[in-house]
Amino acid sequence: MIEQQLSILLVVLPLLAAPIIAVINRSSIAWAMTLSVTVCCLIMSVWMLSGVVDGSVIHYELGGWAPPWGIEYRIDTLNGLVALIVCGIAAATALYAKRSVEQEIPKHQIPMFYCAFLLCFLGLLGICLTGDIFNLFVFLEVSSLSSYALIAMGRNRKALTASFHYLVLGTLGATFFLIGVGLAYGATGTLNMADLSVRLPQAVDTHLVNTAFALIVVGVALKAAIYPLHLWLPNAYSFAPSVVSIFLSATATKVAIYVLIRCLFHVYSVEYVTNTLLPQLLIVMGGVAVLYGSMRAIGQTGMRKMLAYSSVAQIGYMIMGIGFLTEAGLTASLIHLFNHALMKAALFMAAGLFIYRANTATFENIKGLGREMPWTFAAMVIAALSLIGVPGTVGFVSKWQLLQAALEENHWPMVVIILVGSLLAIIYVWKLIEVLYFQPREKMRVTGVASGSENIGRSPISMAVTLWILALSCIYFGINTELSMDTAKSAVEILFAADGGQR
């Protein structure tokens, strides 16, 4: 079956491309390769997803070793969907990247930048595809390490500290995760996730199992920037190069959420999770995250930081959905995973365009920019409306689904919090729109831009087109939800099926 080959090809392709880029060391080729690799991956992931969307599972045994012993790549609807998100965003980012990278990254570093980018992409993709929990950790580290490097390339000096903090914390989280995996291994003697799910319930030492569970959850929670472990996120996203913040904001946390879902519902079972108090904890943390993130977003004075805090809030929605422990709730989370990737990427792209023109994206500097860049502005407004959850956009779809899930469970406080979160979103989104449109334009600052560079006056077509593709997909997937909704539903069905997706 060709889909089986696809699953490994998805990982191999960037893995091969990354060193080649590093070796050739030419920026234009680096970009072209990155683009082609990501586009290829996108096509393959679509293909792959179409194969699993009906509920079937693709198994690929690495090196021909049978599963419990060898590493298995195991693709069902859930990771097919997440892989599609990662690939899609990566392809869009790559299309967008060229001009932005040229401006923001020193010329000699560009090939290495793309190399790191591909590695990061590889890592995230690998996390999605693997069926082995240790292998998952490895990919986690691959993606994390490369993303530290990527963030550190930001022009602002603070990028370095942000990256450093992220590094320390990310490592800490990874360590937690690793210890958890180790304990689980100790309890069951297997690292294959499917196998783990069978053996964990039978494990003798429940303390070990419990402790492993706690460690894994905490470690992943940090990577997913779940409140209150979100502290690294705002700085990391807002000081990274635009392309990096686009890519990471749309994928990294999503993949971490995926890992959480995978561990809770697959490795451990729904019954197990139900017996812990974690769901309640997740709901509460989600609710707080929504309110806290939105409030902080309102207070920000820079566009990217605002978006970063908004991400914290949006992650809150997702874990809230997980915490409901129902099919509807989990579906809502998965849809929001998909939708949020689209809109946040679009918003960060808009921010990137503003940075391209105004050098930074602080409100101080982008006053009145919306009038000069009407197309960018319009696309940004669409994505921003999506963030609010205006009907007709993707944001509405997920919010509707989540509200419905909350209602099913009679979680009234959460219903209120979700609605209040939307209202708060109106406030910060409109703050941004007013800054961009109503504030009188001030003289543009041109610090940090080489004198005489002529590309400041216009937004590059490639960037604008990518932005518009994402903005329009925000509307398209808001009206035609076949892809996101059906996939999510089928994924959830598998997770909730009695056999835990053992097909």
Added chain:
Amino acid sequence: MSQTQQQDETKDEALGFFDKPNNVKWILWVFYALCIVLVALDFVVHRHIYLDYEKIPTFYALYGFLACVLLVVAAKWLRLLIMRDEQYYDKNEEEKPFENEGSN
């Protein structure tokens, strides 16, 4: 509005009929006479009587006289109660032009 308000030209005119006190006096005497005649007639003419009060001699004359005196006296008292200066209603409207007037 016509402009015939000539205030100080009255002396040029001939005195009118009613300007002469004698004329007025004369009219009043005729009037008194008529009153007396009417009272006298009351005793001469046979009135239809519908109500008890009407049996009182010269009931209508008395009633008319008393009613009017009463009316005027009462009205004078009423004045104490309800009379205000001409600008009474317009006073407050100067503070806030064109608001709330006639609001019901």
Added chain:
Amino acid sequence: MSTSTLMIIAMLLPLFGALVISRLNKAPNIREVITIITSASLLGIVIAIFNQLSQGNVERIVLAEPFNGIAIAFSIESLGMMFALVASSLWLVTSIYAIGYMRAHHEKHQTRFYALFAIAIAAVMAICFADNLFTLFLFYEVLTLSTYPLVTHSGDEKAKKSGRIYLGVLMGSSIGLFLLGVLLVWHFTGSLEFTDGGIVDGKIPAYWIAPVYALFILGIGKAAVMPMHKWLPAAMVAPTPVSALLHAVAVVKAGVFAILKVTLLIFGPDTIVESGANHWLIWLPMLTILLASLVAMTKDNLKERLAYSTISQLSYIVLGAMLANSMGLLGGTLHIAMHAFGKISLFFAAGAILVTLHKTKISELSGMGRKMPFTFTVFLIGTLSIIGLPPFGGMWSKWYLALGTIDFTGPDFTRWALLGTLMLSSLLNIAYLAVIPVKAFFGKIELGQEIKAKEAPLPCLVGMAIPAIICLILFFYPEPFYSLARAATLSL
């Protein structure tokens, strides 16, 4: 052409017009011609749909189905037809008027203005044709967003502030309350289809009906039931044609239209009556009618006073819906049309005053009626129609609303209070609206105010005359609005 084709054209035509208009920044004359042509042909198409409807040709278009069982779908029924007729006919009138106004007033960004205007109309058409609550909600939001730039047209600090209030109230209420209402209906019934007699009967527990209904009444902020009314006066910073069409006709009527639809086709009047939800909720529109009138009296800014008058009048319609009996609903529905023509006359007149005299305050208008007799005559006609005096159309809606209050099933006290409110409101209308033309016609011209006599530009006058004349015609011949309103409420 089939009904569905016509409906699609009706929704796309303004959009297409907007597209063409937006490309014609350099050629204002052609742009205006296109606007007029678009609006005229839209009216033609809507009339064609009306013919189809009266022949019983009703079709349903499903555009997409974002959620299982919730489709973006369109079809046509009497209520929507009536709203579509009102909106499209007044768009034509407003377009004519706007040409005169925008040029005489030297507004900037006229292209943007006309284009956004057309988009807003497209949204209104979609609201008219919405086949289920979800579609209605969707285009309700689209309308909010597409009119936001019109409100903030001038782009100055004041416009920005007003825009905040506009958006804050409308989006806030719709997302915070309206959405929740829709969601609850979906949650309880598993359907959002507009159905004769409603869908909630027996599915929503009786004690839930009043709260959910309240969510709709307050959540549909465009209906401006107090305390959700603040946006309407704020929106008055927009150019007058915007205020006229959108904030007297399209946007606000979209709100009350939504409330009528929800009452008629989601809850079903019978359910509301049985649950007793309207017994206490009806105090909301009732108090709004009175309070808004009282506030209107204190406003010296002409457009602001008209805005408060609109708030008060909108609550007539909400009240009609909440009466939940055939007469009340008929009156409320009829009032959509009657108030639209009356109020747009008022706004046009206000705009003409602004354009020629550059006056926004009522206190400055003393004696100006003698300079602009035509304008103030239009204003007077609008006023009289709003008050509900014969021989103007406003009388009929008041008539049926009053009949509806008499049929009200709630406590006797409430019933009489309702009737009294309608009566008292007519008087208040005189006190704050009729005084304006009177002052203008018969007041003294203040010293230093001797302005050369002149009326507004010709397109303005033409635009003003039409709705004023229609106000008069509607008294003698309220068709087709009457029969549509009748048909919409016939099922009771």
Added chain:
Amino acid sequence: MWIANLPPFIPFFIGALLLPFLPNKARYFTLLIPILGGLNLFFGAQDGNWHVIKLLEFDVQIMRVDKLSLMFGYLFHIAAFIAITYSLHVKDKLQQTAGLLYAGSALGAVFCGDLIGLFIFWELLALTSVWLIWARRTEKANKAGVRYLIFQVLSGVLLLAGTLVHYQTTGSLAFDFIGLESVASWLIFIALGTKCAFPFLHSWLTDGYPEATPTGAVFLSAFTTKVAVFALARTFPGTELLVYIGAAMTCFPIFYAVIENDLRKVLAYSLINQLGFMVCGIGIGTALALNGAVAHAFNDVIFKGLLFMTMGAVLHRVGHVMGSDLGGLHKTMPKTTIFCIVGAASISAFPLFSGFVSKSMVMAAMIEAGHEYLWLMLLFASAGVFHHAGIKIPFFAFFAHDSGLRPKEAPTNMLFAMFFASALCIFIGTYPDLMYSLLPWENTYQPYDITHTLTQLQLLFFSALAFVWLNKMGLYPPELRSVNIDMEYLYRKMLPEIGRSTRKATSAFGTSGRLMFTKMVSYAPRMSKTSSYSTAQTAKRMAAILAIMLLLGYVTKMI
């Protein structure tokens, strides 16, 4: 040549619609409208229900002819003729247009056959008449006009409410006897009462009429209240309550009239007083009483119109009608003076003048009905009328002390109108049979017998004697420039005061609210601070969460 059963309002409306577009001279032709219309009505109308037009689902009857409506139809044509003649010199076409519309509306109301039609014309009466006040073009008149309109529309909406409730409960919209039974009928009753100037609902009349233009007041005095009398006669004949209301209406205004300075306001009060007689007649409800009421309405229109015309002439020439500042006008306005005296004699019901032949019908009916005390009140009112309308008006305007004013005689058209009205007063007074033959009910009343003539003369002469005596003694209240508080106080003083204080209170409340909000916001934590987080902090949090989870894990296990 006559158009059979033409609804009489139509020529008036057509004339009014054409007038604004015709040259100024065209106003002379408007005279033809009441003449031809009246003749057409006289020759062309047959009893029955003629034209029905369909409005929505209702059949509105606009031409219902019976003796009652015909009587008022003739009356209104005569009144319109007089008023139009009187206003011919006015170049302000607004007034003539409004006048025509107003007269037409009154005719429409009189000939309509159901309550919808009544409501429509009822409101049109309000709407068209108010222009006659506004046309005065003073700030005071503007406001008075608005107040007038509010009251009229109040009456209209009450009628609407009553009609609708009536319709809803009985299913009938017939404009026939209703009787005071249900809430609906009460609403209609009050609606009619408002236009009929019942006590406490009368202030629009005394407030509005004196502010009207000289010619406007003539129109106003003729139609609105008489339409109300007509409607009461149709719907509430024989309602006991009306007798008491009527008696009250005859009495209370005369106190005001005596001390009022504005002579047209005096006339307005005396209008209420005359209405009282009619209302009494309707309340008694016997054929004699109803005939009396209708006949008195007929006469009242003419003599009250005549009085308003004379005062209008004074106003036209002098510029005001303040009793305190007038006097001695008989010298230069002798004809007006004579007409005024004729009017005064008529209103006071001197024998041989028109008031005598109609008022006595009501009085007689009152006795027949056995209302002795009320009869005494009416008698008191009769004396009072003479006192304030019969003597006070002519005396203070044309005689009294010489104010030095020497205005010109009134314009010819005014004189002609006044002459015509005077002639009618005397004609009806001396030859009442013609009018009696038109009365709607069976009529055998004979006004002129010795008893009646004598008693009436006694009453009037001794009232006059009282006036003379009081004047000689210096007891008579002098005319003073003043305003007398009436029901208007409620809405001209009290309500605005309440509104003002409420506004003050709410705005204070709002201000303090805003202040509090600002304060609260300033206390709120500043969310915009850029966080300087530490890695250690996050690590601690991680440890804490881990600990919590582990603890919870153990706890749940133990449980």
